[in-house]
Amino acid sequence: MTFIGLLALVLLLLALRQSLLVVLGCAAAYAYLIWGGGNLQYIIFDGWDALNREVLLSIPLFLLAGNIMAGGAIAQRLVRLMRAITGPIPGGLAIATVLSCGLFSAIVGSSIVTLLAVGSIMYPALQQAGYSRSFSLGIICAGGTLGIIIPPSIPLILYGVMTSTSIADLFIAGIGPALLLIGLFAGYSIAMNWQRRLPSWDWSELSAALRAGAWSLMLPVIILGGIYTGYFTATESAAVALAYAVFVEMAIHRELDWRGLFRITGDTTRLLGSLFPVLMMALSLNVFLAYQQVPTQIVESLSDWFEGPASFLIVTNILLLVIGMLMDIGSAILILAPILQPVAEALGIDPVHFGIMMTVNLEIGYLTPPMGLNLIVAMVTFKVDFKTVVRAVLPFIALMFVALVVVAAVPQLSLFLLN
Amino acid sequence: MPPALVIHSLQILRRIELGVTFTAFAVLAAVIFFDVVLREISGTGLVWAREIGVYANIVVTLVGIGLASDAGAHLRPRFADRWLPARWDPLLSRLGEILTAVFCLGFAFIAFEVVLETRNLDERSVVLRAAIWPIQSVLPIAFFLCALRHAAYARWPALAPVPNNETPT
Numbered sequence: 001m002t003f004i005g006l007l008a009l010v011l012l013l014l015a016l017r018q019s020l021l022v023v024l025g026c027a028a029a030y031a032y033l034i035w036g037g038g039n040l041q042y043i044i045f046d047g048w049d050a051l052n053r054e055v056l057l058s059i060p061l062f063l064l065a066g067n068i069m070a071g072g073a074i075a076q077r078l079v080r081l082m083r084a085i086t087g088p089i090p091g092g093l094a095i096a097t098v099l100s101c102g103l104f105s106a107i108v109g110s111s112i113v114t115l116l117a118v119g120s121i122m123y124p125a126l127q128q129a130g131y132s133r134s135f136s137l138g139i140i141c142a143g144g145t146l147g148i149i150i151p152p153s154i155p156l157i158l159y160g161v162m163t164s165t166s167i168a169d170l171f172i173a174g175i176g177p178a179l180l181l182i183g184l185f186a187g188y189s190i191a192m193n194w195q196r197r198l199p200s201w202d203w204s205e206l207s208a209a210l211r212a213g214a215w216s217l218m219l220p221v222i223i224l225g226g227i228y229t230g231y232f233t234a235t236e237s238a239a240v241a242l243a244y245a246v247f248v249e250m251a252i253h254r255e256l257d258w259r260g261l262f263r264i265t266g267d268t269t270r271l272l273g274s275l276f277p278v279l280m281m282a283l284s285l286n287v288f289l290a291y292q293q294v295p296t297q298i299v300e301s302l303s304d305w306f307e308g309p310a311s312f313l314i315v316t317n318i319l320l321l322v323i324g325m326l327m328d329i330g331s332a333i334l335i336l337a338p339i340l341q342p343v344a345e346a347l348g349i350d351p352v353h354f355g356i357m358m359t360v361n362l363e364i365g366y367l368t369p370p371m372g373l374n375l376i377v378a379m380v381t382f383k384v385d386f387k388t389v390v391r392a393v394l395p396f397i398a399l400m401f402v403a404l405v406v407v408a409a410v411p412q413l414s415l416f417l418l419n
Numbered sequence: 420m421p422p423a424l425v426i427h428s429l430q431i432l433r434r435i436e437l438g439v440t441f442t443a444f445a446v447l448a449a450v451i452f453f454d455v456v457l458r459e460i461s462g463t464g465l466v467w468a469r470e471i472g473v474y475a476n477i478v479v480t481l482v483g484i485g486l487a488s489d490a491g492a493h494l495r496p497r498f499a500d501r502w503l504p505a506r507w508d509p510l511l512s513r514l515g516e517i518l519t520a521v522f523c524l525g526f527a528f529i530a531f532e533v534v535l536e537t538r539n540l541d542e543r544s545v546v547l548r549a550a551i552w553p554i555q556s557v558l559p560i561a562f563f564l565c566a567l568r569h570a571a572y573a574r575w576p577a578l579a580p581v582p583n584n585e586t587p588t
Contacts, residue, residue, distance in 0.1 A: 015502045017515045019493035021484075022522045029525075044526070044533040048555065051477050054469045060476055061448060232455070239451035262441055266486065269440040273483025274492045280480075326498040370498070 002034050020331050021274075024281035031288055043284050050283035051276065054235065055161055059275070061238035062152040064268045065245040066108035069219060071256060071264055075117035077213040078103050083125075084206040091186075091193030093129050097122045098143045098185040102178065105147025106220040111366060112377055115144030123382055134392040135192060137382060141367055141374045141389065142185055142396035148329060148363040150178045152223055152238065155362070158279065158333045159355040162286070163341040166352070167234040168227045173352045173414040175224070177360050177407045184399045215248045228417070275330060282334040289338075298339060299346045309347045313408050316340060317361055324365020328373065332362055352418065353411040360407050364400045367393045421575035429489070429571065429578065432564065436486050440479050447475035470546045474554050481561035488519075488568050491580035509576070516573035523566035530558035 009030055013023045028043045036042065082096035082103070089095055097118065105114040119140040126136035148155055151171035160167035223241050226232035232240060249256035256264075306312040323332050337358065344354040366374045375389045382389075407413055454468035487493050503511060538552040572579035 011499070013518075014496060014499035016518060017495065017500060017511060018518060018522075019495045021493055022519055023496075025522060025526060040529050041533050041536070044530050044558065048533070048558070051480060052473055054473055057447065057451060057469070057472050057476055060444065060479060061451065064444065064448070235451060236455045239448060239455060242448050243452045262437070265441045265444050266437045269437075269444065269479055269483040270486045270490045270492045272480055273485070273487035274494050276480035277484050277487075278494055327496050328494065331494055331496060 005034070006030050019274075020278045021281060024278060024285060028281055028285045028288065031285065035292060036288060042288070043281075046284035046287040047280040049287075050280045053161070055167065056276070056279075058152070058167065058234040058238040059154060059157050060268065060272055061235070061242045062157075063154065063271060064265060065219070065238065065242040066110060066113075066152075067264045067268050068242070068245040068249050068256060068261070069216065070104075070108040070110070070113050070117060071249065071260060073253070073255060074107065074213075074216045075100070075104055075121060077209070077216055079118060079121050079125075081206075081209040081213040081217075084202065084209040087199050088201055089190065090196055091189035091191075093122070093126055094131065094135070094139050094189035094193060095186045097126065097139050098146075098182055098189065101140075101143030102146045102150060102182050103217070103220065105144075106150045106152075106223075107216060108147070111144050111147045112373060114147050115140060115374055115377055116381060118143065119378070119381060130196075131193070133384070134388070137378055137384065137389055137392035138394075138396050139185065139189065141378050141393050142400070144374050144377075145363045145366045145400075146178060146181060148366070149174045149181065149356070149359055151175070151220075151227070152234075152241070153359065154275075155329050155333050155359050156355065157234070158330055159337050159358065161279065162282070162334060162337040163351060163355065165341075165355055169352050169418055170355050171224070171227055171234065172417045173356050174359070175417060176413040177356055177403065180406060180413065181360075181400065181403050184403055185396070188395065188399055215252050219244060219248075278331065279334060282338075286338045296342075299342050302343045303346050306347060309344075309349050312343065312347050313349070313357070316344070317357070317404065317408060320358060320361040321364060321368075324362045325368045325370065325372075327365075329359070329362040329365060332365075333358065350411055350415060353414045356414040357404070357408050360400075360404050364397060364404065367397050367400070421571070421578050425571055425575065426578070429568065432568075433486070433489050436482050436489075440482050440486065443475040443478040443482070447472050447479065450475070467546050470544055474544075477554065478557055481557045484561050485564050485568060488565055489580060512579065513573050513576060516569045516576075516579065520566045520569035520573060523562045523569060527559045527562035527566060530555075530562055534559060 006027060010023055010027055013026060025043070029040055032038065032040055032042060079096065079100045082099045083093065086092035086095040086099065100118045100122065101114050104118050105111065108114060108117075123136055123140055126139070127133065147153065151174050153171070153174060156170040156174060157167050159165065160170050219241060222244055223237050226237040226240065227234060246256075246261070250261075302312075306315070320332070320336070323336065337355070340358070341351055341354055345351055366372055369375060369386070369390055372393075375386065375393065378384070378389050379386050412419075450465065450468040450471045454464040458464035534552050534555050537555055538550070542551045543549060544551055
């Protein structure tokens with residue numbers, strides 16, 4: 001009965017369009033009042049402990065570094081370089097779009113910013129080159145999702161924080177699935193545009209584009225290289241990435257001044273002000289659940305349901321696909337990761353592999369109606385109706401689904417660099 | 420129309436919050452970066468860097484709650500938006516703001532009690548051995564200012580920002 005009360009409270013707050021912070025805060029308050037002895041101060045104590053963690057420091061630093069780099073003309077530079085590289089390949093412009101999205105998102109770490117920045121350049125270019133509207137929309141929307149799995153990915157950091165999994169390991173494990181997705185998108189682009197007439201290599205343009213884009217290209221190298229070699233922790237690489245981004249945009253490209261830096265810091269703070277308080281409430285609720293031994297009970301009861309990891313992975317993936325249609329990836333990870341990961345671990349699934357699979361699964365939610373964020377952004381940005389965008393992304397959803405099956409079935413795809 | 424004084428006060432509050440978070444962000448980035456640089460140069464980093472960085476991040480985060488409210492950027496699941504009739508939208512928006520204001524006020528009060536307790540217990544940080552309650556005071560202040568903001572949005576809906584939320588990825 002009391003659990004039905006909690007469910008009713010959450011549904012009522014959602015119907016009244018309350019933010020996740022209020023929903024989780026009220027849920028935590030309800031839980032403490034009904035089952036926890038009624039001392040609400042524990043929510044604040046646990047919330048304070050949640051924020052008082054060094055592991056969180058990488059998130060603001062990566063976000064600010066990405067926003068600074070995105071503020072300049074980095075998208076144009078990357079697109080120019082990728083076009084120069086892929087020009088003579090069938091479907092080269094489409095492959096350039098995918099690679100630009102992948103590289104850009106590795107630098108800025110945001111799906112929507114990637115879609116807007118690369119899409120606003122590549123959508124007209126693809127149309128002009130004779131690619132169909134549907135294919136152009138699809139490749140840009142799908143390419144925009146790559147930022148979720150390519151380090152420095154904020155959802156991976158959130159998963160690491162919520163499940164006490166190494167963020168550096170998650171970053172490294174994300175490389176294999178990211179390359180698989182890029183390969184699938186690029187392969188589909190080649191297959192769909194095999195007959196297209198091709199220009200020859202322009203070595204002078206390639207050299208000029210490489211010179212123009214070299215500084216920007218170094219950022220993912222610093223982040224991943226530093227972490228992979230064990231030279232930096234995730235937090236340290238974020239601080240170095242931020243210093244590098246400020247240096248490149250202020251001193252080299254000269255596309256950022258102090259006023260711009262102040263504005264970008266404000267924008268980043270707004271993102272953090274929406275994300276971290278939710279994280280604070282989610283971790284506080286998590287501490288309460290752990291104290292009440294709820295995860296242990298869930299593990300015990302669910303372990304009986306599932307005969308092995310395969311059936312658990314199938315059910316979890318179906319659940320996550322549905323959740324991804326209704327909820328944004330950050331919220332889904334904050335709520336579900338601490339519940340699902342202990343069950344996965346009890347069934348012998350590596351926590352890093354499970355985190356990568358969960359992220360790849362929820363990445364599909366960016367392309368699925370009714371709440372797919374990339375669909376909505378593409379609809380507004382490229383002035384097309386919702387149905388057109390949904391049709392355009394269908395083949396790419398199928399490709400991502402194939403990638404999800406491979407990621408779930410082959411743990412080594414994620415773990416080979418760690419081993 | 421909302422009174423000019425309210426509009427002006429909210430603008431000043433926004434500027435103060437932006438100034439505070441910019442400073443805290445600068446401190447956070449500087450201490451972590453110089454910790455890495457010093458470690459490379461001298462072999463020893465700044466032992467207090469992480470603690471200062473964590474506190475600076477807490478200031479950014481908590482003051483950021485108000486800035487997120489100011490921009491309508493709080494994360495909100497939208498799948499339930501059509502459960503109630505569309506003609507109720509203005510009423511629901513107002514009710515939503517009142518609920519948020521009450522929530523923030525409640526948490527401001529609880530956080531205030533927590534700060535008092537921390538002060539009475541004389542809790543200190545691990546490395547610097549500094550009193551925690553001054554930095555913890557940001558909690559009730561942030562929630563209280565957020566409550567004031569949402570109360571203003573409830574009283575004068577024209578002040579409320581257009582929702583604009585994206586989970587950073």
